Amino acid sequence: MPFDPSQLTYNADGLIPVIAQEKSTGEVLMLAWMNADAITRTLETGHVTYWSRSRNSFWAKGATSGHVQHLVELRYDCDGDALLAIVHQEGPACHTNRRSCFFTAIRDGEQVELMKPME
Amino acid sequence: MPFDPSQLTYNADGLIPVIAQEKSTGEVLMLAWMNADAITRTLETGHVTYWSRSRNSFWAKGATSGHVQHLVELRYDCDGDALLAIVHQEGPACHTNRRSCFFTAIRDGEQVELMKPME
Numbered sequence: 001m002p003f004d005p006s007q008l009t010y011n012a013d014g015l016i017p018v019i020a021q022e023k024s025t026g027e028v029l030m031l032a033w034m035n036a037d038a039i040t041r042t043l044e045t046g047h048v049t050y051w052s053r054s055r056n057s058f059w060a061k062g063a064t065s066g067h068v069q070h071l072v073e074l075r076y077d078c079d080g081d082a083l084l085a086i087v088h089q090e091g092p093a094c095h096t097n098r099r100s101c102f103f104t105a106i107r108d109g110e111q112v113e114l115m116k117p118m119e
Numbered sequence: 120m121p122f123d124p125s126q127l128t129y130n131a132d133g134l135i136p137v138i139a140q141e142k143s144t145g146e147v148l149m150l151a152w153m154n155a156d157a158i159t160r161t162l163e164t165g166h167v168t169y170w171s172r173s174r175n176s177f178w179a180k181g182a183t184s185g186h187v188q189h190l191v192e193l194r195y196d197c198d199g200d201a202l203l204a205i206v207h208q209e210g211p212a213c214h215t216n217r218r219s220c221f222f223t224a225i226r227d228g229e230q231v232e233l234m235k236p237m238e
Contacts, residue, residue: 003225017136019147026145028138031201043225075233077220078213082150084221094197101196102203106122106162114194 005036009081015051018083020093023072029093030101032059034083039074046071048085067091092118124155128200134170137202139212142191148212149220151178153202158193165190167204186210211237 010016015033022029032050034042038058041049045060048069052059062068069087076083094101097117105112129135134152141148151169153161157177160168164179167188171178181187188206195202213220216236224231 001230002228003230017150019138019150021147028140028147028203031136031138031196043228073224073226075221075224077150078215078217078222079220082220084147096197098197101198101201102194103197105192105194107192109121109162111120111122 005039007080008036008039008076008083009079010035013053015053016081016083018048018050018085020048020069020085020087020089022089022093023086024088027100028102029069029087029089029099032061039083042071042085043074048087062090065091065095067093069093124158126199127155127158127195127202128198129154132172134172135200135202137167137169137204139167139188139204139206139208141208141212142205143207146219147221148188148206148208148218151180158202161190161204162193167206181209184210184214186212188212 008016014035018032018034020029033053035051038049038051048061048071050059068090072086074085092099098115103115105114127135133154137151137153139148152172154170157168157170167180167190169178187209191205193204211218217234222234224233
């Protein structure tokens with residue numbers, strides 16, 4: 001059956017959460033948001049394009065930094081209200097220059113830094 | 120530094136998105152939501168407890184189905200507005216009885232089912 005972005009469920013701002021996962025390692029890199037047009041752009045270009053809530057504009061990941069996310073596959077969940085983008089990430093995914101945005105763990109009530117910025 | 124759930128950023132409904140990832144395989148299982156109290160319950164009990172937006176109540180994953188998520192580690196992202204729960208999932212994570220909720224891929228504009236319900 002053909003896919004149409006309008007079949008998904010968006011929040012009041014017209015956005016849906018997107019998990020980016022690195023294909024080669026399985027590492028979860030980040031969580032960001034897309035609107036229907038960002039989904040279409042992502043599928044058409046093969047470069048993951050989010051909607052930036054802070055800048056209120058499309059955010060072609062890596063367009064400025066070079067840290068592009070090449071789309072391997074886009075999946076959606078049983079409720080149609082979340083996306084999983086399997087990607088090949090160039091360089092760090094995080095704006096702090098870390099591989100993943102999820103670099104802080106909670107262990108025994110303490111915050112533990114799991115990784116350092118990449119060189 | 121001690122962790123306090125109040126340091127995280129919640130949406131207008133007081134919720135934060137949570138990605139559940141299976142420790143043993145790296146598979147992304149689902150995306151759901153927590154409020155600050157659900158985070159505290161999850162950390163205290165070691166059983167992942169979400170906030171159900173449809174039932175407007177705590178949702179101790181597996182309390183009814185037996186498909187418990189044992190917390191291995193809770194992480195949060197650079198902006199403090201998303202969580203990653205590394206878990207050991209008992210049985211299927213999805214209410215459709217599939218391992219993961221992300222069982223549909225978009226390939227060449229078509230929807231492709233990636234996995235069948237577990238026996």
